[in-house]
Amino acid sequence: QQQVRQSPQSLTVWEGETAILNCSYEDSTFNYFPWYQQFPGEGPALLISIRSVSDKKEDGRFTIFFNKREKKLSLHITDSQPGDSATYFCAARRNNYAQGLTFGLGTRVSVFP
């Protein structure tokens, strides 16, 4: 059973539009949620993260909206640029001493000029 689910599997937007990526999780003990961006041939790079005590985190054009009650979160990419074309992974873990990350299957975003 997939502990972290992402949708859609792929997403195409035009330059300047807002891309919305969805994520949900099963384990209510998860309390830390990073999003990673991965380009082909590279490892995933941390993009933005949120802790469960917050319901919103913003960093430039990237914003996470978090709903603890529904165990859902979303990543909004405003003013999408062609350079944002990548696969985005939602991840989760418990914020204690040593925990690995549980990843979703990713959303492949394509931004067309």
Added chain:
Amino acid sequence: GALVYQYPRRTICKSGTSMRMECQAVGFQATSVAWYRQSPQKTFELIALSTVNSAIKYEQNFTQEKFPISHPNLSFSSMTVLNAYLEDRGLYLCGARDVGRNSDYTFGSGTRLLVI
């Protein structure tokens, strides 16, 4: 900044042979190292988590006998894929973090393993 280097970037090994991959953390103390395998169907599978002063914890379906890991200091880790077969193909990623600073995981670019 925090960087993680992995080598080799890609490797080919014959079925039944073994392959060692390395992970180097630069600019921070890698008190916790997580090894993952990424494949198209299974996204990131956590193989094991190594934390200093603690035993290496392997996830279900992965064993020390198959994927022995070494984490001798705060900047280096290695993992070997023993007796590799087709199902071991994939991109092996090393992620490291400084637990003391509660930092996020920094990942390397991975070692792509092809088994023939």
